[in-house]
Amino acid sequence: MTYHARFLSSRGEQAVSEDEARTRLLEHAGELDPDQLRQPRIVLVAGAFMPSTSATAVWLSEMGLDITLQRVQAYRTSEEKVIVTVSQLFPVPDVEDFTISPQRAEVAATQTRRRGKREQSTVVRLARAGTIPDGTVLTMQPVQIDTEAQESIKEWIAEDPSRGRAAWSNTARHPLRWEHDGQDYRPSAIAQTALREATGIERSLRGPSWWFTPEGQSLTEVAGETPQAGFDWGGLHTILNAMPAGRWTTYGALADVVGTAAQPLGGHVTSCPDCVNAFRVLDSSGRTRAGFRWTDETDQRTQQQALEADGVTFLGDRADVVQRLSADELSALAGERDPGPALRRL
Structure with a gap:
């Protein structure tokens, strides 16, 4: 808070104490969540971007960094007025990204999504590595x-x-079987229940930080010690390779299962030759993606044509939701659980 106090003083205010500076900062920014502050977001703004810059942005996105490229252009009208436009070049937004909603609700939803992705990444990493033996009893500490x-x-x-x-x-x-009711949950779900039942407060939490091994390490700490050289897309490739004909899924659903965000996953699928059956992945509303392209440049089919030939029914420009793979079915395709008779028959 020392630097913020100096900044306020430099603007002509009388000596501002560190406590007062902290109070003002909290009033402006809200709770300073250390986990959220550790997750950087980069927005690059320029009149144009070199190909090397765009390629680097795509690579960083695939590595899990939240990065955006925005182009600013200025035009002079016949009336000598200057008009400035801003367009987002990467990632290309979906139609639903433009939906207007109250700012407060949007901010809360964004924070919830980010915490959820971080939790999923921690859990997926631990489950794949097998660092914690099955049956290990964990204790919750707020x-x-x-x-x-x-x-x-x-x-x-x-x-x-x-x-x-x-x-x-x-x-x-759902890696935790809660002793209280014998049901399976994600770490955050139990933590949020505890907070609500004990205090009446409803808010999102990063649950892995609340659960500790017998050695006294939180799941977050254990996951931090698990070796990880870049993101492992093997689980995604397994799911795509096993996807049955006549079914489809979304980028967001796949991202939830493999432990990343929809943005880097979409960038990876677009450029990865190992992502077979990528045409069976649609946006969150069940529509085809404008930027979809085949790895075989001679293939002239549209994504919708390929899906219809595959057995997927479209209602207008949206795929039939009945044919969408559920989260449990995607987990089964990843080898995390038994697929059940319905999916095995496909």
Whole structure:
């Protein structure tokens, strides 16, 4: 807060203390979540971008970095007025990205999505590595919330110790079996339930930081020690290779299962020769992607034509939602669970 206090003072205000500077910053920015601050976002703004810059942006996106390229252009009208336009070159937004919604709701939804992606990445990495043996009992310890809320949750757990214990399994989708009710959950789901039941507060949390191994390490800490050289797209390739004819999925659904975000996954699928059956992946509304292209440049079919020949029914420009693969079916294709008789028959 020292630098913010100096900044405020440099603007002509009388000496501002560090405590006052912190108060003003929190009023402006809200809660300073250390995990969120560790996730950088880069926006490059220019009149034009060299091909090398664009290629680097795509590569960084595939590595999981949130990066955007925006082009700014100025035009002079016949009335000697200057008009400035801003267009996003990368990533190319979907139609649903332009949907107008209240700013507060959009900010909250963005934070929730980011936390969810980070949680999924942590869990997927641990499940694939098998670092924690199946059946290991983890304990819940509230962190990254105020002291009063922490004490309330500790009292809530003390009333029934089973609320604070869960058994780990190396299954990426729902790796924790909560001792309290015997059901399977993601780490964040139990943490959010604890916060709500103990304090009445509803908010998103990064659950892996709340769950600790018998050695005293959080899931986040254990995942940080798990070797990872770039993102492993092997799970995505497995799913795409196993996708049955007459079915489709979305970039977002695939990203949830393999533990990344839809943006880098879409960039990878577009340029990866190992991503077979990529034509069976649509946007979140079930529409084909404008930027879709075949690795075989001689193939002149549209994505919709290929899907219809594959057995997918379109209602207008949208694929039939009945033929969309569920999250459980995608997990089964990844080898994380038994596919069940319905998917095995396909």
